[in-house]
Amino acid sequence: MTMPKTVLITGASSGIGRALALEYAKSGAKVAMVARRRELLDALAEEVRAAGGEPLVLVADVTQSENVHNAVTDAIAAFGGLDMVIANAGVGGTKHAKDLSWGFSEKMIDANVNGAIATLTAAIPHMVKRGSGHLVGVSSLAGIRALPNSAVYSASKAALSTFLEAIRIDLRKSGVNVTDVQPGFVTTPMTDKNKFKMPFKWPVEKAAKVITERLQKVPSVIAFPWPLVTALRIARLLPDALYERIVGGADPRGVL
Numbered sequence: 001m002t003m004p005k006t007v008l009i010t011g012a013s014s015g016i017g018r019a020l021a022l023e024y025a026k027s028g029a030k031v032a033m034v035a036r037r038r039e040l041l042d043a044l045a046e047e048v049r050a051a052g053g054e055p056l057v058l059v060a061d062v063t064q065s066e067n068v069h070n071a072v073t074d075a076i077a078a079f080g081g082l083d084m085v086i087a088n089a090g091v092g093g094t095k096h097a098k099d100l101s102w103g104f105s106e107k108m109i110d111a112n113v114n115g116a117i118a119t120l121t122a123a124i125p126h127m128v129k130r131g132s133g134h135l136v137g138v139s140s141l142a143g144i145r146a147l148p149n150s151a152v153y154s155a156s157k158a159a160l161s162t163f164l165e166a167i168r169i170d171l172r173k174s175g176v177n178v179t180d181v182q183p184g185f186v187t188t189p190m191t192d193k194n195k196f197k198m199p200f201k202w203p204v205e206k207a208a209k210v211i212t213e214r215l216q217k218v219p220s221v222i223a224f225p226w227p228l229v230t231a232l233r234i235a236r237l238l239p240d241a242l243y244e245r246i247v248g249g250a251d252p253r254g255v256l
Contacts, residue, residue: 001177001216004083004134008032008075009120010062011089013040016138016186019208020086025053029160032056032075032082034068034119035089062089062115072122081130084215085123087116088138090156094149105152112156117163124167124176131175136215137164138181141223148247157182168220181211182223198226 007024011017013035021031025048033041033048038059045055056078060067076082090112095104120135127133142150143157161180168178185201202210202225214222223229235243 001136001218003027003212003216004029006030006032006075006079006082007056007084007086008034008072008082008119008123009086009088009140010034010068010115013037016183016204016207016211017086017088018044020050020088020205020211021053021055022051023208023212025049025051025055028052028054030054030056030079032058032071032079034058034060034062034071036061061117062087063110065114065118068115068118069122072086072119072126076126082123082126082132082133084136085120085127086136086138087119087160088136089115089119090138092153095151096149099233100151108152109156112153113159113163118210120163120167124171127176128171128174133175134177134179134215134218135164135167135171136179136181137161138183139164141182141184141228141232143182145235147245151208165220177218179215179219180221182221182229183207183230184225200227 003024005028009017009021009031012021017070018205021033021044024031024112031048031053033044033055035041036059037144038057041059048055053145056075058071058074062068072085091108093104093108116137119209120137123133123135137160139155139160142154143161164178164180171178186200186207210224211222
């Protein structure tokens with residue numbers, strides 16, 4: 001599969017979303033950039049244009065489903081179709097279970113689960129109708145197995161991964177592909193807030209380059225870096241009692 005000619009990216013104003021927009025711009029793609037902060041999107045649009053792409057700024061909050069639907073619809077109208085939609089927008093944060101509140105939890109679920117699903121479901125009818133397209137969700141290695149102090153974050157990313165797997169099964173004969181991107185630690189404004197050591201952390205530019213290269217092969221899952229991927233997949237095989245003893249007394253490792 002070649003690089004997409006038209007792509008929509010949520011959470012495009014910073015982090016992985018921003019880096020992906022610039023990577024696709026290098027291939028001359030038309031890039032619809034969705035985020036809440038217009039000033040950052042406008043600045044990114046200039047960089048996308050300078051890199052050889054054609055930017056489209058769409059200001060929207062992914063937690064507002066109507067806004068997301070309108071953004072996808074506007075991008076389809078402006079570009080004549082979408083080859084790829086990347087549901088990348090999300091929020092992070094750690095909190096011990098005894099300190100959890102519904103306000104904290106709802107905000108994260110709205111962005112990481114509801115926002116991503118709203119984005120992807122808005123694009124499905126268009127892609128199914130034309131018999132082609134690529135749906136991409138950016139989840140996390142944190143969704144592979146629950147992590148201490150990350151109940152809501154881990155759950156939100158596991159939910160997105162399960163959703164992506166299910167629609168991949170449903171759409172397997174439609175011509176529409178589905179990929180789950182599961183990053184580890186990446187240098188972004190979200191991880192810049194962390195005060196602890198983040199093993200195997202990748203620069204955001206490296207992450208974006210790897211993601212765009214691997215997406216051309218249309219895999220079911222893109223997970224990196226491999227040492228963390230291996231460790232978490234082994235952890236998934238451990239008996240619950242053993243896993244809980246191992247991680248239960250550990251210091252918080254933060255959000256992946």
